[in-house]
Amino acid sequence: MKYYIIAGEASGDLHGSNLIKALKTKDADAVVRCWGGDLMQEAGGDLVKHYKDMAFMGFLEVLSNLGAIFRNIAFCKEDIKAFQPDVVIFIDYSGFNLRIAKWAKEHHYKTNYYISPQIWASRESRIKKIKRDIDAMYVILPFEKDFYEKKHGFPVHFVGHPLIDAIGDRPPKDEKVFREQNNLDLNKPIIALLPGSRKQEVQKMLSVMLSVTKSFEAYQFVIAGAPSLERDFYAIFLADPKIGFVANKTYDLLSFSYAALVTSGTATLETALFKIPQVVCYRGNWLSYQIAKRIITLDYISLVNLIMKKEVVKELIQNDLNTKNLTVELTKILDGGHREKLFEAYYELEQKLGGKGASTKAATLIAENA
Known part of the structure; x- marks a missing residue:
């Protein structure tokens, strides 16, 4: 199957690389195209865009780089259309990923989110977008399962934290x-x-x-x-x-x-x-x-x-x-x-x-x- 993975930070690159390795173990025919970093590329992903080119932090920096951000969003949509994946997998990086998820859902791509945006910390209203645009959510923090299921009625899978493997192995x-x-x-x-x-x-x-x-x-x-x-x-x-x-x-x-x-x-x-x-x-x-x-x-x-x-x-x-x-x-x-x-x-x-x-x-x- 074909997997399109989007991560936008160093931590997402680490978790994305381990996910790619696991996908290739579970699916011998896996083809992965990704936004991320060196680790995801080394794990076998075809790297489209490096997170170094997307690391905008803080209100003022985001505001001053809106042009680059919107160009990245437009390019990502076109790249997904060209690749035609079986599933699009989002890793954290919610400002970018939730915009792509809305578009992907509207265009009938299967949408999975691995490592939830921290909506339990701020802008909880984003749950509406997640419930509308995400087919499956895989959470890594124990309190997130109750947050989604008990508070918002949205079923999720708690898979444990990937850092335990990354460090232990x-x-x-x-x-x-x-x-x-x-x-x-x-x-x-x-x-x-x-x-x-x-x-x-x-x-x-x-x-x-x-x-x-x-x-x-x-x-x-x-x-x-x-x-x-x-x-x-x-x-x-x-x-x-x-x-x-x-x-x-x-x-x-x-x-x-x-x-x-x-x-x-x-x-x-x-x-x-x-x-x-x-x-x-x-x-x-x-x-x-x-x-x-x-x-x-x-x-x-x-x-x-x-x-x-x-x-x-x-x-x-x-x-x-x-x-x-x-x-x-x-x-x-x-x-x-x-x-x-x-x-x-x-x-x-x-x-x-x-x-x-x-x-x-x-x-x-x-x-x-x-």
Whole structure:
């Protein structure tokens, strides 16, 4: 069968690549055309458009790039018509994907959504579009099933979280080799800095993350470079030779880290699944933050706290994200007693996520119903 998959971010590329591998296992004749990234291409997808060309973040940036966005939408529709897939699969990226889903449904293509838009966080009215335009939804967070089925009467499949497989199936690495290859101190414990994957958020996050380094000279701070950004972009943050840098090896970095400072997003959950104590950070531009504050209805911004329904990891948001607060909270997670409590909560979190096999479960359902 022919599958057309649309992902628009680095996390979607990861999940999309594992879905492609699973689809090819379940369907020997699978032909996949996709929007995504290098991982989806390496998994066997015919890459149409890279997510690097679609990463617009924040109200102002989206507004200033409307022309490019509308051109991408028009091109996507034409490409789907030319490919004539048996099913179109959407991965998160709701602003773009829900527009394509409406068109696809009107043109009688089967529509599947893998990894739901976070309508439980904001703009819940999008449920009307999902119920109208999506034939099947595969959710990865345990509370999403109740949200869709009990609150909105829309049946969905809970398949578990694909990050459990992505992390659990990694081959073991040698820490000494990793440190030597990346010019890191061979003895100091590592504090990983995960500032995000988009230029705007990295610029806002890294300056404040790096502002605490002088208070923790017994540790090696290492920046996780995003695959969507060139090394030259990070040069201004690497003036201090004591700051380490690892490009496109975030999982390797986390596997050898003692603690982490993490920008809110999927990375908070990845860090938790690696059992690394963390402080969650978020700072947006003033206008985008004011808009978000009025439409987001959640008590927390990190997936860890949302899934656990309590504050497991500390969140420093907007003005609270400063050198003083970050120093205090980082000191806490370097302490033995606080770390033990985090480890216990992380193990409970993993149980709530449903165990291994999310990509295989989703691929099986998609292939059987396409």
